[in-house]
Amino acid sequence: MADQSPRRITDVDTLRALAHPLRLRILDAVGLHGPLTATEVAERVGESPANCSWHLRQLAKYGFVSEAGGGTGRQRPWRLVTDGHRWGDGEESPALARAGDAAFLTLLDLEYRKLRDWMTVRRQQPPAWRDAAFLHQFISWYTPEELHELQEELRGVLGRHLDRLGDPATRPPGSRPVRLMAWSAPEVDGPTDADADGNGDR
Incomplete structure (x- = not known):
């Protein structure tokens, strides 16, 4: 199993390097089909090899990709x-x-687009995959501490097969790439449990 301790980014330039739609598509291509050369990436994302090569070097500079060894230039x-x-x-x-x-x-x-792509074709997918895919939505009450605990639990569950991205030998027969995403969004204009901090109406 891969190390589940993610790198905490505190550098503005590193985040700016990530906030680029093409670079995220390049990361997707390398993650799902890599290792890839700039030319192979270009074929998958519909950009020129020169452009992809430059973006790959930028992604490497900030620690999102690395050279896999072998080959030169593009x-x-x-x-x-x-x-x-x-x-x-x-x-x-x-x-x-x-x-x-x-x-x-x-x-x-990017993730919204990928979810919409799935929703568009899911009726044509094999029943096993169509039934295994899911979209759950819940609303509940949490304290900040409980929400942080849930975040850590979800990170452990969703990231438990992260090693399969980098090592094809770990992928079981019949598996395919699956996008997993979760978020929590506290209501900004909803009710609060004011009584909990003693400020409720009497």
Whole structure:
């Protein structure tokens, strides 16, 4: 099993490097089909090899991909760095907060598109995959401490097969890439349990 301790990003330039739609598509291609050369990435994302090569070097500079060994120039293969990443917790400078928000929104745009892609074709998929896929929605009451605990539990569950991205030998027969995403969004204009802190109406 891969190490489940993600890298915490606190650098503005690193987050800005991630907040780029093409770079996320490149990361997707390398993660799902890699190692890939810039030329192979270009074929998958519909961009020029020169452009993909430049973006791969930028992604490598900030620790999102690394050279897989062999080849030179645009023919050297790249692999995804699968240690996971996190940002946006704790105190942030305004610049870091803006960069983090931009990265989140770019990532969400990609994931929404991939979810819509699945919803469009799911009726044509094999029944086993159609039935195994899921979308759950819940609303409940949590304290910040409970929500943080849930976050850590979900990270452990969703990331337990992260090693399969980088090592094809660990992938069981019949498996295929599956996108997993979870979020919590506290209501900003809903009711609060004011009685819990002694400020409720008497």
